Amino acid sequence: MKLFSLIFLLVMTLCADNVKVYLYTPEINVNNFKSLKMSFDSYLSGYGNYELQPFSDKETFEKYLKNKNTIAILSSWHYREISKKYNLEAMLVAKKKGSVTDRKILVGQKNTLLKGVVTSAYDTEYTNELLNSITDEHSQELSVLRVPKEIDALMSVGFGMSRFALISKDTFVHLQHINPVLSKDLKIYYESDPEYRMLLACNETDKEVTTLVSIFKNMEFSSDGKKILNMIGIDKLVVFNIRNLENRGDTK
């Protein structure tokens, strides 16, 4: 009887579906998904049957959001676009260097006309939308070259492969620190309003979701969790509440 119970338990464990956290954000280096998934899965498996399912394209990601009990990590730009359609509610927001918001900037060599190639690490749709919005639709003469990382986008301007780079202000400040010689000839031409960093959202709050949200919230307190958060370029995930809305301009 004991053996039967053990076998039954084992079968149940094997058959149990893992709860998946879906991730898509145009701001993460997609090439790194293999390492990211392995690290996340190893971390989450310590707390239960959870796993990360990252996506490199928006359409496939959205197909999975149709399921119930969805937990997703996505950019605030994307959240704004689809939250009503998929009934998503933001639970956590990413924080880096003390701020839950970030700005995107268009950087170029000094005295450059607004035309030519823009390097960007974001997907093309997001890049075009950002360019139109921050340049007041004066970006018709710009063509986009997608590169793997924000630092590539910025270095491309410095070494003559592009005229402009569309990057986060964080990356620019970082390069100014590492290489003042390269960045001293660069100028910020346009700057977006502050936008929330990535969000963790769900469409139904049950016990399982609450547990998972709490696991993500506590990641910053373990060294493994911290490393994984660094992989997606953030320091921690904090509760998203109305105060975040009030502080939206905190990095201005």
Added chain:
Amino acid sequence: MRLLFFISLFTLALQAHTILVINSNSDVKKYNEAVEEFGKNFNHPFKTLDISNKSSNEIKKALYDEYPDTVYAVGAKAYQYANEYIPEKDIYFSSIVDWKRLSLASNRYGVSNELHNGMQLILIKSLFTSVNTIGVVHSKYTQNMVDDLSRDAGALGIKILPILIDEASVENMQFDTALNNSDAMMVISDPLFLNNENAVKNLFSSAKKQKKPIIAYHELFIQYGATLVISADNPTIGRQIATMIESNLNERSMEKIQYPAGTNIVFNKKEAELNGVEITSDILSIATEIRE
């Protein structure tokens, strides 16, 4: 109405412009990655020709039959044939080692196979907090490369320590003193050094003993124990060529020969831990691949 007519004429003119992509060998991964991304990002029709199993005469015939306005040659073999049989055409190239040895006419454009030194050095500076002096093994064949590297490194506050080898010294070269005076070693594509397996193994085993990281330019060196590999991202090269051709068709100015705009970074976590080398947390978001 007149404007519509001109727009239609302009569109027709663009469509009439024929483009041929010549792939030196479709079995080579890096060529295919560039060709595939070129196709996804180029907004005009084009044809592709794989010349890996074709004779010279077949290639010549194919080029004369197609007689494209613009060629994208992927790899040295593709470039040589295009340059020989249809030199009057605009030829774009990529994935050619040391393009500077090619004699280039004014209607040649391309993306080099090698990254700009500055890009590699900025990445090294971003990732290794304690690397201030980098040793570089080289011979007379790569003296220019090392001179350029030293100049670019100086601007970033990094010192390059050149370790000169020649035909007589390469076989039994000892790297201990150089490693003592460096925080890391950088392997460059020096033909004399790379053709001597003993010298390569010697460098890697001495570096391991002294717990100094080795930074290389090709993933092959991971198996020898390189801690970091920084190379050009091949898909980005394909997209870059697509952007260059589009810019030219739209008469927008651009650099005719460019460095690759994207980087591919492989981080050997196991080796870094063995060396005890200090790496910033940026590695996790910058690395293309982390080898556990």
